[in-house]
Amino acid sequence: MNVYTKFRSMMDNHIILSFKGEITSDIITMVLQIMESRLEAEEAKSSVKKKIFNILVECMQNLYHHAEAEVEAEITTRKAMLEMYFDDSYYNIITGNYMKNEEVEKLKSRLDKVNSLTKEELRGFYREILDNNLISKKGGANLGMIDMARKSGEKLEYHFTKVNDSLTFFDLKVRISNKKKGKKGQEETLQSVS
Numbered sequence: 001m002n003v004y005t006k007f008r009s010m011m012d013n014h015i016i017l018s019f020k021g022e023i024t025s026d027i028i029t030m031v032l033q034i035m036e037s038r039l040e041a042e043e044a045k046s047s048v049k050k051k052i053f054n055i056l057v058e059c060m061q062n063l064y065h066h067a068e069a070e071v072e073a074e075i076t077t078r079k080a081m082l083e084m085y086f087d088d089s090y091y092n093i094i095t096g097n098y099m100k101n102e103e104v105e106k107l108k109s110r111l112d113k114v115n116s117l118t119k120e121e122l123r124g125f126y127r128e129i130l131d132n133n134l135i136s137k138k139g140g141a142n143l144g145m146i147d148m149a150r151k152s153g154e155k156l157e158y159h160f161t162k163v164n165d166s167l168t169f170f171d172l173k174v175r176i177s178n179k180k181k182g183k184k185g186q187e188e189t190l191q192s193v194s
Helices: 003-012 025-041 046-066 101-116 119-131 144-152
Strands: 015-022 079-087 090-100 157-162 167-177 179-181 187-189
Touching (some): 003 015, 025 046, 046 144, 046 167, 090 101, 101 119, 101 157, 101 167, 119 144, 144 167
Antiparallel strands (some): 015 079, 079 090, 157 167, 179 187
16 A cells, blocks of 8 residues: 555544554653644534543553553563544544453453443442542552543443463444534534544
């Protein structure tokens, strides 16, 4: 594929951001700065932009804290991917990273639980974790997935691909609606400028 074809494909698919590489605190800062300015150019409501940015922060933190190195000898090099695009009235944020095989079932169980809860149940589950001060081995309270589901109002889409005897590639997709209620309660769609 030549560069122009790739460029047209990115434009036609409304790619707002695409990143693949090592996840460092400097990269996170840079990506968030870029997205902050990109979101200013979007025609979405400020409340939608705020949701997108908050979910993006959570996704980047998850990559930073939970991505595993593809090669154990290169433990300091934890590569991942992040993409954001607009389609069918939704902003989509996709992340992908390596994780240890032994952690897959626990994460799958947590995602399935989050996806099974209503908006009110998610709020209660969030409060329960905060009230009981449940902190994971990696220092978080496992609130990220709950927070993304709450802010997006959508189910979290995910997939696990076993890579070898020790690693699995985990991808997560979070969809944020760009629809708002009109004057008569009908949904209106705001257009993306990408």
